[in-house]
Amino acid sequence: MSASAPAILVRDLHKAYGDHEAVRGIDFEVATGEVFGLLGPNGAGKTTTVEILEGYRSRSGGIVSVLGHDPGQRARALRERVGIVLQSTGMYRHITPREALAHFARIYPRPRDVEEVIRISGLVEKADAYVRTLSGGQRRRLDLALALVGDPELIFLDEPTTGFDPAARRNAWEVIRSLQELGKTILLTTHYLDEAQALCDRVAIVKDGRILAEGAPGELGAASTRYRVAWRGPEGEMQSRELEDPTALLHQLTSAALARGESLQDLSVTRPSLEDVYLELTAEEPEEALRG
């Protein structure tokens, strides 16, 4: 395997459950050391895609390579190099985080130091408490800690911060950034746009089993040819409009304000954000939205 080979390569991936096609031809690559995000609403096919890459599910078609392995073969050599945070998993109840980490660390050939993992995942105070007494957020930190304890090269994070309070989320982001600095490759799924924006080098927006857009979070919006103009109207309410060329609108707004002898409040001219692109791409069809 050459140094430039991608950590993850997915070509024309398909997955059907009976008649239902959950994944309908997905392609992407994740370079070594990159943080790649799969962004999309629930049921878009994110988790199915990730679980195929993790080796939990078989695929109906397409090519998948993870660190040079076909994950469907479930080679132990691959699992020794991969850390997984699933969307929901349980842990034994009558065990402490320190014991759990020590136990799982020993399955890997070159584990990280357990005390260090406890520290970076924010579990110092709960390291010796039974898992059954941990809160949802604390259990999620343990999930992350267990994924890191084998010192993996590639880490899958399926909605890693769901259920976190804002402080815990920031902390998790710091951990993920520190992993990136260590040169780890990360595949993240999320439906938080700020999370994708804050962490990912590149994101793919997924809906109905297909990738609708792919690129750096900042560029996805900038690639759009439209501008978004927002301002505070004379009655004090915020207004906004999106258009290709804002020149005429800006002229109109400024002259109207000058004529009234007022200043124009809260004026902004922006390219659509990742959020705008996301909402536009993942919007339900009108009739579906009415039915839903």
Place this chain on the structure above:
Amino acid sequence: MADAVVIAYRQWRLERRMFWRNPTAAFFSFVLPLLFLFLFGAIFSNDQETLDVIVPGILGLSVMSTTFSALAMNITFLREEGVLKRIHGTPMPPVSYLAGVAANAVSNAAFQVVIVVLAGRLFFGIGWPKDWLELAVFAVVGVATLAALGVAFSHVIPNFDAAPAYTNIVFLPVIFISGVFYDVDTAPQFLTDIARVLPLTHVIDGFSAAMVSGAALSDHVGDLAVVAAWGAFGAIFAVRGFSWESRRS
């Protein structure tokens, strides 16, 4: 290979530690057979013939409840909780995991054997087992078979809410038919015929020979063969059909 054995050993140690931390499970495993022994001991205290049947029977019941029932329920619980799925994402060799879990059940069964043998000697006039080797052989083969059948049976159980019902609908008829509380040969013919097919009957026959009558192991090769056949059947289904994820997800 050596590595897989070491991992299995560590899994077993972890299971032991967790077992003692869950007082309800620990209580049930050890108090239930004692309770049965003392109840029947009190009822039949003057009837040595019946005690001779019941004490090995209670040992069979205890072994089945700590292996078959406990494993069927635990595996279902761990599967539904997602613990199995997590383990499946690590480099843990599946064989090591299953061996560690089964060894935990075997440890509990070993405790039961000690408790019942001691109680038989101290309170029920049975004396020390006549044939220790025979007792050990039937304990090992019986426990391994019932453990494998417990893991295999967990595949049939749809979810944890249903686990006690599924487990007991097998456990309760089997302990009655297999002659835990009476001598199988005195039962109606159709029940005797069913009993002769079930593994627990033959495990209890072996215990009875080893503890009470002293009939030689060579006279009970047939019993051993039936139990081993069930064991092979259970082991194949336990491993081949093993599912790491609940069907709900």
